[in-house]
Amino acid sequence: xxxxLSLLFNGLAVGAVYALIALGFVIIFRSSEVLNxxxxxxxxxxAYVVARTHDSxxxxxxxxxxVAAAAAMAALIELxxxxxxxNAPAISLTIMLLGxxxxxxxxxxRRMGSDILGLGHPWGADVVSLGGVAISANRLIAFLVAAxxxxxxxxxxxxxxxxxxxxxxxxDPEAAQLMGIRLGRVALTSxxxxxxxxxxAGLFLTGSPTPGLEPGIRTVAxxxxxxxxxxxxxxxxxxxxxxxLIGVSESLAAGYQDDLLFxxxxxxxxxxxxxxxxxxxxxxxxxxxxxxxxxx
Amino acid sequence: xxxxxxxxxxxxLTSLRRWPTVALFAIAVVIPFYADEFWLRTGFAVFAAVxxxxxxxxLSGTTGQLSLGHAFFLAVGAISYSFLSGxxxxxxxxxxxxxxxxMIIAVAVSGLAGLLFSPVAARVRGLYLAIAxxxxxxxxxxxxxTATPLTGGxxxxxxxxxxxxxxxxxxxxxxxxxxxVPFGQAERLWYxxxxxxALSIIFANNLLRxxxxxxxxxxxxxxxxxxxxxxxxxxxxxxxxxxxxxxxGLSGVLYALSVGSVAPESFTIEVSVQYLVMIxxxxxxxxxxxxxxxxxxxxxxxxxxxxxDSLPFLSAPGSGGVSxxxxxxxxxxxxxxxxxxxxxxxxxxxxxxxxxHLRGPASSSDTNDRERKKSTSRTSTQNSAPMVAxxxxxxSPDTIPEx
Numbered sequence: 001x002x003x004x005l006s007l008l009f010n011g012l013a014v015g016a017v018y019a020l021i022a023l024g025f026v027i028i029f030r031s032s033e034v035l036n037x038x039x040x041x042x043x044x045x046x047a048y049v050v051a052r053t054h055d056s057x058x059x060x061x062x063x064x065x066x067v068a069a070a071a072a073m074a075a076l077i078e079l080x081x082x083x084x085x086x087n088a089p090a091i092s093l094t095i096m097l098l099g100x101x102x103x104x105x106x107x108x109x110r111r112m113g114s115d116i117l118g119l120g121h122p123w124g125a126d127v128v129s130l131g132g133v134a135i136s137a138n139r140l141i142a143f144l145v146a147a148x149x150x151x152x153x154x155x156x157x158x159x160x161x162x163x164x165x166x167x168x169x170x171x172d173p174e175a176a177q178l179m180g181i182r183l184g185r186v187a188l189t190s191x192x193x194x195x196x197x198x199x200x201a202g203l204f205l206t207g208s209p210t211p212g213l214e215p216g217i218r219t220v221a222x223x224x225x226x227x228x229x230x231x232x233x234x235x236x237x238x239x240x241x242x243x244x245l246i247g248v249s250e251s252l253a254a255g256y257q258d259d260l261l262f263x264x265x266x267x268x269x270x271x272x273x274x275x276x277x278x279x280x281x282x283x284x285x286x287x288x289x290x291x292x293x294x295x296x
Numbered sequence: 297x298x299x300x301x302x303x304x305x306x307x308x309l310t311s312l313r314r315w316p317t318v319a320l321f322a323i324a325v326v327i328p329f330y331a332d333e334f335w336l337r338t339g340f341a342v343f344a345a346v347x348x349x350x351x352x353x354x355l356s357g358t359t360g361q362l363s364l365g366h367a368f369f370l371a372v373g374a375i376s377y378s379f380l381s382g383x384x385x386x387x388x389x390x391x392x393x394x395x396x397x398x399m400i401i402a403v404a405v406s407g408l409a410g411l412l413f414s415p416v417a418a419r420v421r422g423l424y425l426a427i428a429x430x431x432x433x434x435x436x437x438x439x440x441x442t443a444t445p446l447t448g449g450x451x452x453x454x455x456x457x458x459x460x461x462x463x464x465x466x467x468x469x470x471x472x473x474x475x476x477v478p479f480g481q482a483e484r485l486w487y488x489x490x491x492x493x494a495l496s497i498i499f500a501n502n503l504l505r506x507x508x509x510x511x512x513x514x515x516x517x518x519x520x521x522x523x524x525x526x527x528x529x530x531x532x533x534x535x536x537x538x539x540x541x542x543x544x545g546l547s548g549v550l551y552a553l554s555v556g557s558v559a560p561e562s563f564t565i566e567v568s569v570q571y572l573v574m575i576x577x578x579x580x581x582x583x584x585x586x587x588x589x590x591x592x593x594x595x596x597x598x599x600x601x602x603x604x605d606s607l608p609f610l611s612a613p614g615s616g617g618v619s620x621x622x623x624x625x626x627x628x629x630x631x632x633x634x635x636x637x638x639x640x641x642x643x644x645x646x647x648x649x650x651x652x653h654l655r656g657p658a659s660s661s662d663t664n665d666r667e668r669k670k671s672t673s674r675t676s677t678q679n680s681a682p683m684v685a686x687x688x689x690x691x692s693p694d695t696i697p698e699x
Contacts, residue, residue, distance in 0.1 A: 035427075091357075091360070091576070092636045094423070094426065096632060096636040098569050099628075099629045099633040102625050102629035107622075233424070267438065269434065276431060277416060277428055280416065281415070281419060281420075284420045284424065
């Protein structure tokens with residue numbers, strides 16, 4: 001039972017981190033109608049900046065710088081590339097963003113070499129016991145921070161003028177523009193925010209129990225793609241729900257993999273995609289995504 | 297010159313539009329008499345990629361289904377071939393079939409895999425499909441790593457040489473010398489690759505010119521309008537998937553032959569991305585463009601590797617500098633960003649523009665027709681409004697708007 005609880009809680013914590021990344025996808029999708037395939041690279045960039053600067057700036061300073069760098073990179077991608085291609089077909093945009101991803105990732109991977117970089121988390125590899133269930137402090141803090149950030153984000157969607165503007169822009173860009181909403185500014189803010197969320201996720205993905213920052217983290221960040229799609233690309237609530245669902249199922253599959261050996265070792269990595277394809281077959285627009293309607 | 301009047305092959309050869317292609321083919325035929333083994337092996341890898349790129353182009357460029365799952369179908373082809381034609385040894389099994397038969401079955405198995413996935417493709421659209429197909433690659437990696445008897449596991453398995461009855465694609469059996477040039481494995485494989493790649497392009501072009509091509513493009517431009525005009529959208533989407541994965545299967549077989557062994561790392565997500573880069577660099581929907589893109593993306597790292605010692609900006613892998621693999625990634629990453637920004641129709645668009653420029657304003661009418669056709673197909677989403685309006689009556693219940 002305690003194994004189950006510990007797996008469950010670990011899953012929730014990882015799922016909350018996935019939700020941070022997936023919320024970034026959703027925010028960007030709602031404002032720019034693209035899926036940001038360069039997001040994995042931005043996660044990597046945020047973590048890399050923290051890893052390189054925490055010695056000189058201290059952990060807190062490094063985190064601020066890392067988040068700022070990731071947000072700035074996302075904003076640059078929006079300003080220089082995505083904005084110019086507002087009406088381009090989805091395939092071209094997707095592949096352009098994949099190109100950006102290749103460029104950033106290649107450079108960061110080259111700089112990292114084969115080292116595993118530490119991010120200097122002050123909580124290190126501490127383990128906390130919650131009612132008899134041991135869990136790494138990193139995962140616990142990740143869960144708490146993600147919960148606060150996500151709650152703040154949902155409040156912002158609902159109550160701030162930016163949130164209203166973003167929802168209006170996603171609902172009907174033309175009407176929103178006629179009401180005086182600057183679509184460009186909404187899009188830019190969305191990308192900035194998504195970049196910052198990605199950096200926060202990167203911060204926790206590289207903490208204990210994982211050894212530290214290495215290029216493989218990008219693959220972990222890839223698990224946020226099925227999360228975003230499973231939830232529905234335009235639904236923040238769906239992203240949160242799907243993040244937790246996938247985090248928990250992945251954690252359980254990895255934890256009980258000895259009982260699942262007929263599926264092969266390492267089935268945990270495949271689980272997000274299996275869950276996603278099954279759900280997509282039943283609901284082609286994800287759990288909470290807007291159904292595609294054909295107005296005729 | 298009264299081209300267009302001449303029938304068949306003769307017409308094709310003398311047609312003004314075709315002469316660059318014919319010249320290119322002629323050059324490709326004589327290259328083995330002059331180039332050394334490195335270039336021939338690079339060429340064979342390029343031919344393999346050309347076939348895969350043409351297949352992906354049919355799916356993503358022509359039919360508009362964005363797929364990140366191409367690496368999976370390449371893997372199915374490569375592994376099927378190795379399993380069917382290989383001999384079992386040391387925990388790895390094989391059937392030992394004749395290589396030609398193994399190749400044909402491998403292509404069929406890949407097609408089957410595509411057909412099995414096509415129900416997902418029929419239900420799931422656009423970006424959702426891209427991510428769903430990404431799942432194929434992740435699942436494929438898992439299978440490659442764990443199904444050791446079939447795939448050789450993490451270390452992969454070796455690939456048996458290709459042979460036809462009485463003719464082996466290796467250095468001997470039979471020994472062959474043409475015009476004083478000894479034909480070893482590299483030369484023989486070059487011609488095999490050239491033949492298969494040329495056939496693949498011709499087949500795809502003929503398909504596009506016919507009824508199916510029009511239907512596939514209609515499915516891309518406006519599925520609803522296509523359905524109203526009697527195109528079975530789901531069936532055409534499934535066929536595109538079938539065909540594209542068969543192409544990928546053949547490409548996978550050739551890739552396996554060119555590398556000599558297949559391991560999970562050969563079929564990662566990066567490979568899927570590379571194929572998308574190829575077709576976008578070449579120009580979506582253009583088969584010649586896809587071939588050019590495939591040549592660029594495939595040959596660049598190999599060439600940079602070969603000459604890395606004499607290129608001052610490259611350093612050894614792992615030393616922290618820019619290795620040949622990094623340089624190649626930078627090059628095609630930057631190329632794809634630039635081409636989408638500057639010339640969204642890719643190399644094919646550039647070539648079309650250059651051809652128009654060369655011929656001057658009094659260019660022949662067929663190019664203009666083509667241009668006009670292209671531009672109407674691009675804007676058809678807007679233009680088809682009347683057609684769609686007429687379709688209200690025919691619309692099935694699940695397409696009637698909810699609000």
